[in-house]
Amino acid sequence: MIDIRKDQFLDVLRKRYACKKFDQAKPLTDSDCSYILECARLSPSSFGLEHWELYAVRSALMIQRFYSACFEQEAVSTASLIVVTVFRTKEYYLPDSPFIYERGSRFPGGINTFVADYQGYYSWLQDNGLVEHWARSQCYIPCANMMTGAAAVGIDSCAIEGFDNHKVLETLSLDASSWQTGIITVFGHGFDDVDRQKIRMPAKDIIHYV
Ligand SMILES: Cc1cc2nc3c(=O)[nH]c(=O)nc-3n(C[C@H](O)[C@H](O)[C@H](O)COP(=O)(O)O)c2cc1C
Numbered sequence: 001m002i003d004i005r006k007d008q009f010l011d012v013l014r015k016r017y018a019c020k021k022f023d024q025a026k027p028l029t030d031s032d033c034s035y036i037l038e039c040a041r042l043s044p045s046s047f048g049l050e051h052w053e054l055y056a057v058r059s060a061l062m063i064q065r066f067y068s069a070c071f072e073q074e075a076v077s078t079a080s081l082i083v084v085t086v087f088r089t090k091e092y093y094l095p096d097s098p099f100i101y102e103r104g105s106r107f108p109g110g111i112n113t114f115v116a117d118y119q120g121y122y123s124w125l126q127d128n129g130l131v132e133h134w135a136r137s138q139c140y141i142p143c144a145n146m147m148t149g150a151a152a153v154g155i156d157s158c159a160i161e162g163f164d165n166h167k168v169l170e171t172l173s174l175d176a177s178s179w180q181t182g183i184i185t186v187f188g189h190g191f192d193d194v195d196r197q198k199i200r201m202p203a204k205d206i207i208h209y210v
Contacts, residue, residue, distance in 0.1 A: 015151055016156075019158050019188070020158065020194075022080060023188065035149065040083065040085070048103070049100075050138075056083055058081055063079060066171065069167035071164070079188050080188035083143075084168060085184070086181055090131045095119045100114075100115065136182050143159050156188060157185060159185050
């Protein structure tokens with residue numbers, strides 16, 4: 001039994017906001033960073049494949065390089081932790097690939113059962129040109145979980161889609177034939193005097209019970 005009330009959890013979602021500048025006088029602790037990364041690691045993914053790997057960036061030199069790779073956004077240059085989520089490219093997801101064997105073998109039932117289940121969906125993705133889109137989409141799940149998890153313990157964040165994929169891969173010494181950048185998420189403590197109004201559409205306009 002998890003002892004969090006609905007209103008408490010909604011309060012976390014209401015309080016989280018996209019922090020555009022962090023207070024560098026208030027860096028995150030090692031424990032804060034491990035906690036945020038654990039929120040990512042525990043995230044679900046399609047077929048449980050965990051298409052991603054995460055790069056945690058904390059050094060001033062590397063933060064400066066990511067600032068440049070992210071079109072010089074202040075949220076990046078002032079962050080205490082930058083998490084770069086990269087995902088594997090298309091070839092990894094072929095049903096007979098070593099990656100699918102490794103990941104699929106972890107599940108009860110074994111690799112044959114896994115592939116029998118996976119094959120049909122993979123073929124559909126492949127036929128519709130959606131394999132890369134599917135793999136990329138997975139990265140938004142750890143991003144959201146990290147941001148919500150951070151907000152729950154008073155840590156601010158911002159998702160960063162404004163990045164130059166090639167520069168990011170170059171900075172991490174990753175080969176574009178194997179990896180692509182999914183999403184970047186930055187963390188730290190914001191300033192108290194920022195405008196944090198929640199601009200959202202009313203439920204009646206966007207939620208439809210059918
Ligand atoms: C996937 C995603 C990518 C985003 N990329 C950027 C970005 O590159 N730079 C930025 O300043 N904000 C970025 N944002 C922040 C959004 O602009 C912000 O979340 C949105 O305006 C809603 O505001 P709120 O998060 O404060 O409620 C991004 C948000 C999401 C979810």
